[in-house]
Amino acid sequence: MARAKTQAPDLALSDEIILSMKEISKDYPVADGSFRALNKVNLTVRRGEFLAILGPSGSGKSTLMNIIGCLDTPTEGSYYLSGLHIADQDEKTLAKIRNREVGFVFQSFHLLQRQTALENVKLPLTYANLSEREQTERAKRELARVGLSDKEESYPNQLSGGQQQRVAIARAIVNNPTILLADEPTGALDQKTGLQVMEIFRELNRDGRTIIMITHDPHIATFAGRVVRILDGELSEGGVADA
Amino acid sequence: MLKLGVVKQSVKMSAKNIKSNKMRSFLTMLGVIIGVAAVIALITTVSGVSDYMLDYFADMGAGSLTVSTTGTSLKSGLTENDLAEIRALENVESISPSVAVYTNVVRNELVSSDAKVTGKNQFYFIHNDLITRGRPLLESDMSGDVQVTVIDDAAAKKFFPGEDPLGKTVKIGGILYTVVGICDKDSNIMSALLGGSGDGTFYIPYKNALAMNGKNSVGNLEVYVKDTDHTDDLIDELEHLLDNTFNNASGAYSIFNMDSLLEMMNTMSDIMTKLLAGIASIALLVGGIGIMNMMLVSVTERTKEIGLRKALGATPAVIQLQFLLESVFLSVMGGLFGILFGEAISYAATKLIEIEFRFNLSAVFLGFFFSLLVGVVFGWAPARRASKLNPIDALRSE
Structure with a gap:
């Protein structure tokens, strides 16, 4: 990983900039040639930012999220996350980067149904090889942060949608990742609960956490400090959502 | 390098998954149980019978030659x-x-x-x-x-x-x-x-x-x-x-050697035991296929879970280990039940034909070892498939 860092002389990575994308393109093979989902995307995120990526479905925002989350690698361009060069890494290294650098929050929560809330929150830590005691300690702390201390032993199907998403948020931040990456975090929630979840995001951001949120909802995007729009695979900086 | 914590967690997960699918797990195990029980029962009973016969013939003049003259x-x-x-x-x-x-x-x-x-x-x-x-x-x-x-x-x-x-x-x-x-x-x-x-x-x-x-x-x-x-x-x-x-x-004379007869009988009972154990192990093979089938179903059912685990940082090796442990867990548990069951059968069989029941330790080890082997061999492909799943597709699957 030290090697990856030295490969970025022209990007002038400072401590401030934790995510840097340059000319990122992603092509998918289709029946007649290939389909370009992302076209020369440039994006920089500074530590402590709350960024919303706003775009309708089919705009390429899922592809962008997958690349930001190191679930996928770009066809072209360079991507640095926390000083690490994310192209051409093998599966194993990508898994480790995801574990340490990225906290995922999904639209449909993705909690393991057969595990308690506490066990769900612990999950990323088990892959980080922490002691059982430390895992439990940290998971309890994060559950308390999202206000679910009394639900540690509850199973997902015993929790409301909003509570489940809060468990998922606790899971996303438990390993103290560089970025919190949320994909339509309110998409499966009613408006009121959705706003509660956004309040939690806002609080986390106030505490210094960097958040990247992908959404199609301009209203939700207003919670972010900065909004970028994506349309047909192209990113346009600036502007506040017209709510 | 896989750390102990990951292994421990995988064991716990496997146990939990097996427990939450009790009926299915039991039916899958049944194949191994029957296979191992059949192998153990046959080996123990056949070797018991042949020991008995050998003892009987040994009483009839082991260590002696009979010279008959005409x-x-x-x-x-x-x-x-x-x-x-x-x-x-x-x-x-x-x-x-x-x-x-x-x-x-x-x-x-x-x-x-x-x-x-x-x-x-x-x-x-x-x-x-x-x-x-x-x-x-x-x-x-x-x-x-x-x-x-x-x-x-x-x-x-x-x-x-x-x-x-x-x-x-x-x-x-x-x-x-x-x-x-x-x-x-x-x-x-x-x-x-x-x-x-x-x-x-x-x-x-x-x-x-x-x-x-x-x-x-x-x-x-x-x-x-x-x-x-x-x-x-x-x-x-x-x-x-x-x-x-x-x-x-x-x-004018003939010399009869009891020991050579005993030796021949020994060889024959050895061949017999191996042959029967071989036939019985076909049941074990069928049990293994059952495990493989269940594991493949399990991987398909849990595609989303696998995707999530990968997103949260599970490496392919960890995923593979988890599924492999699950199949080994199933087959070894089946093996242990099979050993108990097989010993019970051979105990009953030896009592029925009124010969001495002898606990056959090597048959127990054989049963255990083979069930372990079945778990690894037949769990390998499903575990491999799980480890190769693309997390993006896996997370999207319903």
Whole structure:
């Protein structure tokens, strides 16, 4: 990983900039040639930012999220996350980067149904090889942060949608990742609960956490400090959502 | 490098997943249970039966050679001289002539016209532990004019009903004999083959028996071997000696080696056990396929879970380990139940056919090892498939 860092002389990575994308393109093979989902995307995120990526479905925002989350690698361009060069890494290294650098929050929560809330929150830590005691300690702390201390032993199907998403948020931040990456975090929630979840995001951001949120909802995007729009695979900086 | 914590977590996860699918897990395990149980039951029972048979035949004269002579027109059997020469061979512990006489035995009004009377010497009783009461025939009885007899249970029952035969007399071939000992039925294969009227057997000093037959040479002889590792050498020496004795006449004698028969039986029971275990292990194979099937279903069902775990940082190796552990867990648990079940079956089987139940440790290890192997072999492909899943597609799947 030290090697990856030295490969970025022209990007002038400072401590401030934790995510840097340059000319990122992603092509998918289709029946007649290939389909370009992302076209020369440039994006920089500074530590402590709350960024919303706003775009309708089919705009390429899922592809962008997958690349930001190191679930996928770009066809072209360079991507640095926390000083690490994310192209051409093998599966194993990508898994480790995801574990340490990225906290995922999904639209449909993705909690393991057969595990308690506490066990769900612990999950990323088990892959980080922490002691059982430390895992439990940290998971309890994060559950308390999202206000679910009394639900540690509850199973997902015993929790409301909003509570489940809060468990998922606790899971996303438990390993103290560089970025919190949320994909339509309110998409499966009613408006009121959705706003509660956004309040939690806002609080986390106030505490210094960097958040990247992908959404199609301009209203939700207003919670972010900065909004970028994506349309047909192209990113346009600036502007506040017209709510 | 996989850390212990990951392994521990995987074990816990596997146990949990198996528990939450109890019925399915049990049915899947059933294949392995039946397979292992069949292997264990067959190995234990078959080896029990063959041990029993070997013991039985070993009682019939292990460590001894039986020399039977038919003689030639010049020489009908073995003389005292020949016997002395055989006895002098280095690897010979002792010998006992075997002279069969069928004659009338009379006690008061109890008569058997065709009783089996066998002439033996003292070594026969030293080599075979048969005496239950009284004393065996001794060296001092062998002069040819001591009239004592050892009788077996059947003879005691027939000629001394409700009485203690010891010290009582019976007329054998018209001569009065005193009963000095009672013995178990002789299980020597040669004696058994010679049969008799079922009125029991009377053992008398062999010279007395020769006299009854009007002969002065011995037809059959048991040779007790000192060092059974060199029985073959002794047979060579015996053949050499007997060839000389009978002037190289063909077919004048034969030597029967119980140990070689035992060896043959041993080999056969070994082959039998392996064959049966091989057939039984087909059930194990079927069990393995069952596990593979269930694991493939499980991987498909849990695609989303796999995707999530990968997103949260599980490496392909960790995913593979988790699924592999699950299948190993299933098959080893099936194996342990199978071992218990198999031992129970063989215990019942041995009791049913009235032989001794012997716990066969190597069969247990074999069962355990094979179930482990089945788990790894048949869990490998599904686990591999799980580890190769693309997290993006996996997370999107419903």
